Amino acid sequence: MKRRSREEEHTGFQEGSAYGEDYDLQTDFVMVYGINSSMPDRIQQWKAQGYQVHLMTGVSWGGYQDYLNGQFDGRSHWDEAQRYKDGENIIHGTSVDIPYMVPTVAYSDYLIQQIRPAVDAGVDAIHLEEPEFWVEGGYSEAFKREWRNYYNEPWIPPHESENAQYHASKLKAYLYARCLDRLCSALKEYSLVRYDRPLRFFVPTHSLINYTQWRIVSPESRLLDLPSINGYIAQIWTGTSRTANVYEGVRAERTFETAFLEYGIMQELVRGTDRRMWFLHDPIEDDPKHTWEDYRVNYFKTLTASLLHPGVSHYEVAPWPKRIFEGQYPGADGSGKEGIPVDYATVLLTLIHALGNMDQPDIHVIGNDVKVGVLLADSAMYQRMRTGVETAGSMLKYDGTNEVELTDEYALDLLNFSSFYGLTLPLVKHGLPVRPVQLDNVRRFPSYLDEYRLLILSYEFMKPEYPDLHSALAQWVRDGGALIYVGDDSDPYHQVKEWWNQGKRHYQSPREHLFECLGLSPDSPGGMTAIGKGLLLYLPVRPESFAESAVAGNRFRDGVRKAMAGLNDPRISWTPANYFMLRRGPYVIASVMKESIHEHSLDLKGCYVNLFDSELPIVRHVTIEPGQQGLLYDLEYEHAGNHGIIAASSRTEGFTEDSREIVFFVKGPQAVRAAARIYCSAKPVSATIHVNGQEAALPFVWDAETQTLLIRYEHQAGSVRIQINKQ
Template identity: 50%
Template sequence: MTDSTDKHGEATGFQEQAPYDESIDLRTDFVMVYGLNDSTPERIARWRAAGYRIHLMTGISWGTYQDYLDGRWDGSGHWADAQTAGDGSPILHGESTDIPYMVPTFAFTEYLVQKLRPIIELGVEGIHLEEPEFWARAGYSESFKREWQAFFKEPWQAPHSTPEAHFRSGQLKQHLLSRSLDRVTSVLRDEALAQGREVRFYVPTHSLLNYTQWQIISPESRLRTLPSIDGAIAQVWTGTSRTPNVYAGKVAERTFETAYLEYGIAQDLTRGTDRRMWFLHDPIEDHPDRTWEDYLANYRRTLVASLLHPGVARYEVAPWPHRIFNRPYLREGSAERELIPPDTATSYLIAMNSLRDLDQPDVRWSQEGPRIGIALSDTAMFQRWAPGGESGHYDGLQDALALEGREQLHFSDFYGLALPALFEGQRVCPVQLENVIDAPDALDDIDVLVLSYEFQKPLAPGIHYALAGWVSRGGSLLYIGDGADPYHEIRSWWTGRYDTCADHLAEALGADRSRDGVQASGQGRVRFIASRPAEFTESPERAAELVSAIRELAEAGGHTWKSSNWLSVQRGPYLIGAVLEEAGGSQVVEGTYLDLLDPQLPIVRRRELGPGQLAWLRDLTYDDETLLASAGRVVDWQRDTTTIRFSCEAPRGVQVTTALRVPSEPTAVQGVSQSKYEDGVLWLRHPGDPAGTRVELSFRQP
């Protein structure tokens, strides 16, 4: 790590609705001032005065838009634009009674344009339109019925009356959200350019995996092609990733593994483009009744999971710092709430500041085995509601293990394909299926692709021609499916000519779908297994069957398969790893490291990690950098033969720990409350100050 004054790359940022306060001044590169109200200009001005690049964030599907709903905006009430469930009730955001999720009609879209227009004059550099969301259980409002008639040119059908009606409902919802985003961003960008300004537009969005699991429709792959979108934030955090799933017959929270898969699919929103992607971490999550210990443990699971994807090196380090540093929560074994423990605050800040140094060109995996892709399509979102019946609504705040209809929530068709090989320690990553058409390199990092059409469908035959080309050049494809999914019968490009879309896939590959075993296809290979994907979650034996099939294809392609309980990568000096909990066993790490997950930043020479344990270590032998890690932002760095001077910026009220590599124990230390020297490392501690704590170290003449 070096002096981190440059903020142009916007490597780290956070979102905040509260006004500026020194206790939540995280000293990142940029801040996303949240919400549109009378206080927005003042809040922007104060954060700008604190040295931040300024973005603005607001919800595009929900927000404080009561003036639109009640008619103050244009003289007409618009509650008919609220997303509506089958019983006629509006679908509301959180615990609110007057903040519904909106149908993005033309009228609502124009309202958003007018609402956002004044923001351009405030000189923000980016506008984030977060969470374009349409609930799968919605689709009964009068405005949605009109949009159906216009889009499909036929009368509205109750979305959950048939599989086809539900699938079409999902297609329309995605279209409406994409249309609204395109209109808002294109108009505002043009108006900004007319004023001589440049404003970038981003979409903070949950992962395709989470939206599918929670039964929500969103644009997802469309974000790659909307011309006025400059990137996205992958909103992956404890609240999404602790959603239970099933593996080997056991229902459980698998926060690390789920987060790893969520971050994996999210990067496909920008991979191969010049658009920006930030990975979100949330030290607290939305659920207010967990303990500090629970928050910290699960934060670390999502943090390490994100770092195992070295293709992304920008991060939203926190939403809502005020709820992290200024709200009380429970402690283990106590009914009393208290503010953040000092060591927890220090630990969070060490992570947040270290994240600025993750853009490392030197990337080395612990094992170079096959890279396994799990194909996931936008259309999986269109199939997640059970037609003809209600199932439990879930948004991360309910008890998922007691939820009515929780079997539907588990999304076992996907996890049955993804978890078995992941628990073998293989590099498993979901792949956005739609990308294979317009991104020639979409599968360049994949050796074996696992695909099923039992929970999703290909929107165009071109997907199969792209897959066939990839296989013919040496790829390996494993298709899982028994054809029992009722959605095979919907009206689409394959119906009337093929029994299922998988038959067209086999034709494109020149393969026989009814034949067992591996078949050659050009320089590659393909295998069809007539099973329902969810079956591979039912027992260890079924999981092993799938692993055997994937391994067979990988080895046929010339790859060496080595089972492991350890998933890790080295990014420059940083070793990141996890012992996969359900793989069993332990992993010993030896060397000379600084432990970035420990607020004391101790030196580690040997560590044995058990199931579920994590590591984020800085290799002290990798380079000779002086600044190793800090809970503050180090700026104004100066060094000569006898002196080191710098300022360390951090939120007021926290305890800052900084670790430096120095040639000897200093003769004088100024500006800190404590210092300790050992084995070439100097630890400094002092209270946080966002204006900066000036530190000066003196050394003997060499």
């Protein structure tokens, strides 16, 4: 494992409690969570342990009762709570005094005052979490005022028409972008003026896929237009990725496939920029009713999905480690409560420290490597309601469990988000590494589409916010790209008052303008048309239809193959498979899917260390069954170096080796069992652990064939010295 400085900030976690030895994960940085009187002391406690210390706080909700109740500036601000149509406040969790907020200028100024003490305490960065405005909101007095200021017209109830809903959602995204820009700019200036110290700002946010599916509006790619923001955390975990979707007519949880798509769109958010992205994992999740085995299985799925996107190598390894290592959850039979299983705790720590080593220059895709993109825009969040249908009582309300009570078929269909998954799951399930591509970035970055040869687009669930997107897409096609357009123009949101139907030229849908830019008639029939060096394949059907049956899924896959063949490029090919596999340096990452072309396992032969096993065993034949994942360290990797630590469930420091001994120091959560596998050129005569001046022998297992050594030990408070004495 590479030695690295904590200043590199490859791994971190968020924690609201004071420093605790029992959940000290020994990552590079910690995000002290929450603004209250204990915040400065908590910051100093974590700093004293050697961490890079950041602050994280909710930007759309929090314990801000002094603001709501008027103690802050002398007036009540409850009119700024997000509200449903019936006047009920939209609350976070189960506490009625913590509503989601309309981000007014006054609220932004309040947050500036609240966060300033963290700057005074010397944090290195600030994370403003989850800028969220619920689709069902838009009825508070504050929002009505913001509507009048933004649109220069009286407020229109969002449920009255698609046009009102679309423009209410656009306003919601704008308001949180304004709030974040005001906050970050003001506090960056304060830090420089007061302390001559630069300050960084990051936004932890769910994926665009999840926010759209859960019917939440957030700025997402709009944040790229704010120079005051330095990056993001992709908040993707079991709770988001296990949200059910439909494939071949069956609604079910598909945690790996959904996470694969979610991490993909978040990687796209920063591709080609200098902004930082951390991928989040959660070894449990917010819903406390699942078993430890359920948490473990789904954690492996999300972790593996993230590692299959090598453009990101920074990770938030866990939110709330105290909840993980001190919390109690149901055991294997689903009854009772118990602490984290010993072996799961060891595996978690092993994986956490392996994540700090994922910035590998040697990346190799094993299997299909053709880049196929499905375009997705922020505007998908803007059209998640249809007029004349009540949904607030039957749709998702976040209460810490992600439970949804669906009372009608319409609500079920809306939450499925099949218009998107119908264009992605049929391809992902057959081993095509589809990536959601941020449509809004096409106009931000001139070469954004250069690495793609085939793109899939539909305006039946989103809209292009600017007409010049079509000029860029048309040029990409003429230069040799294959564009598959899916849609029958039946979406009622085509009629919202936007650029394609305003001004001198009117189009019934934005598709008609796109086709004009491609040199085609708006009423062109379905089929394939050569355009310059590229082509357009037009499928005039609803995109959600491809999720409805196996026959429909096959029809869509046939269309994709037809477009690939039309490019007449042997490099653009697709061999159906039921797995994804990727090498990142010595690490081999693989996932085998169910509901695919067959139910065969993936069999690997070689010499590996299994990082999903707490004993870090050496395995020469690995079998990954459908529905399972694997993370392996390849001992035969030619650039491995055959020196140092291969894997360890500890932070390791001060590694030295000579002909007589190996010495290093380990740190980790107190009393948690740990393991390490180390290269050792000769069978050792002894292994010892040194704690507080006391020495004790350690059991070890030496493997002569691989010249590696396995040791097991228990973490103690502080740094512990381990010594391996050679023959």
